[in-house]
Amino acid sequence: MNLYERIVNKEEKISLVGLGYVGMPIAVAFAKKADVIGFDIHKEKVNLYKNGIDPTKEVGNEVIKETTIDFTYEEEKLREARFHIVAVPTPVKEDRTPDLTPVKAASKTLGRNLSKGSIVVFESTVYPGVTEDICVPILEQESGLKCGVDFKVGYSPERINPGDKEHRLESIVKVVSGMDTETLNAIAKVYELVVDAGVHKAESIQVAEAAKVIENAQRDINIAFMNELSIIFNKMDIDTKAVLEAAGTKWNFLKFFPGLVGGHCIGVDPYYLTYKAEQMGYYSQIILSGRKINDDMGKYVAENTVKKMIKANKQINGAKVVIFGVTFKEDCPDVRNTKVVDVVNELEEYGVEVKVVDPVADKEDLWNEYKINTCKMEDVNNIDAIIFAVSHKEFSTLNLSELKELYNSDSNMRGLQEVAATTEVANNTEDNYVLMDIKGLFNKEEAINKGYDYWRL
Incomplete structure (x- = not known):
């Protein structure tokens, strides 16, 4: 009886190393078919799972309460499993080079508890060759075992999209790879237990590693093109969204949109590819150019906010700005590598007081990572400008009339009354309602008709 059959018969277990936004949904899916050990080094997170709480909000509390996963932070439990999946983050350092610390640490932990006959599958995003x-x-050093003899390895890049309830593990074709044909087939059969969309067998581990990084690099470059178009059209006083809607009527036009590109994938993975390329003596021209544009968009948004405020006769030093949304994407609590923080930091460089409203964001991670606290909307008042940075569903219920109540009306009146020479100018004081709608959450014409000084990417 092979390892796959023993897993199906629940004679062997699967372990998940890393219970974050990626690892947790994988563990939950496999727990419906097999015995699963869910391991994470963070005791607080493990205790939340044990108490039926899903801090990632990826599967929900009810699913966590009902799952049969054996949650643990005790690494010795890994010895009970023979099929191991490593799903830890792979961020970049401040110099934008790969930070392999988490995946190295996970390999050491797993190596100390690795048994003969095991298969180890890495899901963490890496450049070709890391596995x-x-x-x-x-793994060999920590276990004293020999790869290819005592244990086998494979790679299967994660494609889970945090916050996306449609494109899930089960519904996305899974790329799998193994160090040899036997391992590849075993890994494919195990993943086929939970992936309804089927698997694609890559011809080598390095092919699968490369496939992952170019998936996100491609999106990064396309979004960078949209951001560059936004910058150009802004100078021309042309609405970018209107241009994209017109161009989108052509059958083969790729529908990407400008925005802040953060998170643990699109804003990170291209650097893994270019790092490896530079090791081989090639220096990226397109990928890094796109990265630079996207990395600078937070500063660009902040600068345009300041320009709008100056034109609206606002005193910049000491001005108050509220930003709605701080996570790296909508309806997801994940704040890792969020570019909204770049907007906050740049505005604060101008002496602006920034408040952040986000009912979705992980408050603890936000403070630990960026020293930013959120506030409730009812605590916001006397604001000089509003920035909508993330289009959470909860924000879609807000209307332009109630938003006006957040502004500093005295400042609005004073700014133009000092320069008003005619009744016509005085009657235009409502134009001081500066609204930066990065994601195009509101209707532009309606905003302008209601007196907003409206801007969007």
Whole structure:
């Protein structure tokens, strides 16, 4: 009886190393078919799961309460499993080079508890070669076992989209790879237990590693093009959204949109690819150019906010701005590598007091990572400008009339009354309602008709 059959018969277990936004949904899916050990080094997170609480909000509290996953922070429990999936984050350092610390640490932990006959599958995003050249030696050193003899390895890039309830593990074709044909087939059969969309067998581990990084690099470059168009059209006083709607009527026009590109994938993965390319003597021209544009968009939004405020006769130093949304994407609590923080930091450089409203964001992570606290909408008043940075569903119920109540009306009146020479100018004081709608959450014409000084990417 092979490992796959023993897993199906619940004679062997699957372990998930890393219970974050990616690892948790994978563990939950497999727990419906097999015995699963869910391991994470963060005791607080594990205790939340044990108490039926899903801090990632990816599967929900009810699912966590009902799952049969054996949650643990005790690494010795990993010895009970023979099929291991590693799903830890792979961020970048401040110099934008790969930070393999988490995946190396996970390899050490797993290596200390690895048994003969095991298969280890890495899901963490890496550049081609990491699995075999970096992770395998660590596993061998820590376990005293020999890869290819005592245990086998594979790679299957994660494609879960945090916050996306439609494109889930079960509904996305899963790329799988193994160090040899036997391992590849075993890994494919195990994943086929939970992936309804089927699997794609990559011809090598490095092919699968490369496929992952170019998926997100491609999106990054396309969004960078949209951001560059937004910058150009803004100078021409042309509405970018209107241009994209017109161009989108052509059958083969790719429908990407400008925005702040953060998170743990699109804003990170391209650097893994270019890092490896530079090691091979090639220096990226397109990928890094796109990255630079996207990395600078937070500053661009902040600068345009300041320009709008100056034109509206606002005193910049000491002005108050509220930003709605701070997570890296809508309806997701994840704040890792969010570019909204760049907007906050840049505005604060101008002496602006920034408040952040986000009912979805992980408050603890936001403070630990960026020293930012959120506030409730009812605590916001006397604001000089509003920025909608993330289009959470909860924000869609807000209307332009109630938003006006947040502004500093005395400041609005004073700014133009000092320069008003005619009744016509005085009657235009409502134009001081500066609204920066990055994601195009509101109707532009309606906003302008209600007296907003409206701007969007």
